[in-house]
Amino acid sequence: MAEQKTIHFKIRRQDGPDKPSRWEEFDIPYREKLNVISCLMEIQKNPVTSAGQKTTPVVWECNCLEEVCGACTMNINGQGKQACSALIDQLAQPIVLEPLTKFPLVRDLMVDRQIMFENLKKVHAWIPIDGTYNLGSGPRMPEVKRQWAYELSKCMTCGCCMEACPQVNYRSKFIGPAAISQVRLFNAHPTGEMNKHERLEPLLDEGGIADCGNSQNCVRACPKDIPLTTNIADLNRETNKFALDRWLRK
Amino acid sequence: MSTTQKPYHFLIRRVHSLLGLVPIGIFLMFHMVLNLTALGGAELYNRIIHTMQSFPGIFIIELLIIFIPIALHAVYGTWVVYTGQSNILRYKYARNWFYIIQRISGLYTVLFVIIHVYLLRFGEANFAALQQFLSQPLGLFFYALGVIFAVFSFHEWTMGFCHYLGFDDWTPFSESMVVFIGCSVRRFIRDWAI
Numbered sequence: 183m184a185e186q187k188t189i190h191f192k193i194r195r196q197d198g199p200d201k202p203s204r205w206e207e208f209d210i211p212y213r214e215k216l217n218v219i220s221c222l223m224e225i226q227k228n229p230v231t232s233a234g235q236k237t238t239p240v241v242w243e244c245n246c247l248e249e250v251c252g253a254c255t256m257n258i259n260g261q262g263k264q265a266c267s268a269l270i271d272q273l274a275q276p277i278v279l280e281p282l283t284k285f286p287l288v289r290d291l292m293v294d295r296q297i298m299f300e301n302l303k304k305v306h307a308w309i310p311i312d313g314t315y316n317l318g319s320g321p322r323m324p325e326v327k328r329q330w331a332y333e334l335s336k337c338m339t340c341g342c343c344m345e346a347c348p349q350v351n352y353r354s355k356f357i358g359p360a361a362i363s364q365v366r367l368f369n370a371h372p373t374g375e376m377n378k379h380e381r382l383e384p385l386l387d388e389g390g391i392a393d394c395g396n397s398q399n400c401v402r403a404c405p406k407d408i409p410l411t412t413n414i415a416d417l418n419r420e421t422n423k424f425a426l427d428r429w430l431r432k
Numbered sequence: 433m434s435t436t437q438k439p440y441h442f443l444i445r446r447v448h449s450l451l452g453l454v455p456i457g458i459f460l461m462f463h464m465v466l467n468l469t470a471l472g473g474a475e476l477y478n479r480i481i482h483t484m485q486s487f488p489g490i491f492i493i494e495l496l497i498i499f500i501p502i503a504l505h506a507v508y509g510t511w512v513v514y515t516g517q518s519n520i521l522r523y524k525y526a527r528n529w530f531y532i533i534q535r536i537s538g539l540y541t542v543l544f545v546i547i548h549v550y551l552l553r554f555g556e557a558n559f560a561a562l563q564q565f566l567s568q569p570l571g572l573f574f575y576a577l578g579v580i581f582a583v584f585s586f587h588e589w590t591m592g593f594c595h596y597l598g599f600d601d602w603t604p605f606s607e608s609m610v611v612f613i614g615c616s617v618r619r620f621i622r623d624w625a626i
Binding site for chain 2: 261348349351353354356386387390391392395396398399402411414415416418422425
């Protein structure tokens with residue numbers, strides 16, 4: 183190769199939650215088939231900016247490296263994506279890396295997505311099967327339905343939908359599309375259906391499903407192609423029925 | 433099942449949304465249809481206005497069916513706009529544009545309606561007055577934009593409503609609504625422009 187190709191990075195750095203943020207630029211020697219994580223590893227090995235200044239290694243989170251855990255989600259060229267499946271050969275340069283904006287920042291590209299877990303707890307996104315005696319086997323789930331539900335279960339709480347949603351921000355309490363979608367998943371399960379009301383109820387609360395602004399960004403931002411807006415639409419119908427029914431029978 | 437929470441939030445949001453159709457959306461369509469009488473000339477138009485204004489109990493009807501719902505819808509709607517945070521610069525999706533335009537159109541419509549009511553309901557409303565107002569380019573722009581935005585806001589409502597019923601995205605119903613309203617608006621604007 184005649185000339186040395188490089189990959190140019192622009193990364194938003196911040197040393198801590200209350201520290202000021204700054205931009206740092208890095209150049210990495212080009213190799214084929216790199217992803218954003220492998221470039222961040224290169225920076226970690228040799229934390230020197232494009233200007234030749236020594237700096238601290240960039241902090242980020244990652245785990246599975248195959249787009250199933252969601253830990254490495256960050257804003258790549260302005261949009262929420264997983265750094266592991268963001269391939270350098272498919273990205274426009276300079277590659278701009280920023281932390282997700284909808285979650286409290288820990289350091290550099292690392293954020294605290296605890297709120298997503300709290301939201302799952304709020305909507306009871308699980309199926310209670312514990313009893314003081316043997317409850318026996320549950321009802322069977324039709325195979326077709328199982329295959330459909332599997333697609334919804336691919337959600338990895340990565341936060342891309344939260345990042346893309348204009349209704350999720352510091353002024354609103356909206357729990358976001360991911361948690362709402364999980365309600366549909368667990369309500370579709372034959373055993374989970376028995377506790378349907380426990381999941382629909384919190385959706386009526388402030389920050390619940392009524393706070394959806396129908397911008398429909400979530401469904402396009404979802405890396406797992408979960409039909410988020412279809413799920414929200416379905417739960418709109420379910421919560422309407424649930425609320426009306428509860429009101430009339432009170 | 434026990435309920436410890438207050439479901440008012442859900443109720444308020446849904447009522448706010450529903451007000452967009454009953455009565456505001458229906459009133460909007462009624463208003464648009466009445467505007468078409470301008471096609472019949474100044475005399476017919478003025479007569480219709482006079483008939484409407486001399487309707488017995490019109491004040492109560494206006495207050496209950498028009499003013500209060502619009503005021504509630506506008507005040508709560510403004511709060512809803514405040515709780516959103518657009519990210520159109522990063523996510524340039526068509527639906528995201530609709531989201532932001534709906535919010536802008538809502539705010540503009542509030543302003544438009546206030547001025548519109550001040551000028552015509554409490555001022556002098558007749559063919560000549562409107563003709564004079566609309567013959568100024570700025571007046572025409574203000575009015576045309578007001579009508580388009582009011583209708584756009586209503587169009588977004590039909591989309592949102594389909595979503596509330598459990599239908600995802602566009603449906604033939606919402607589309608036919610838009611075409612219907614769009615046609616009356618176009619006629620309205622064309623007539624006034626002439």
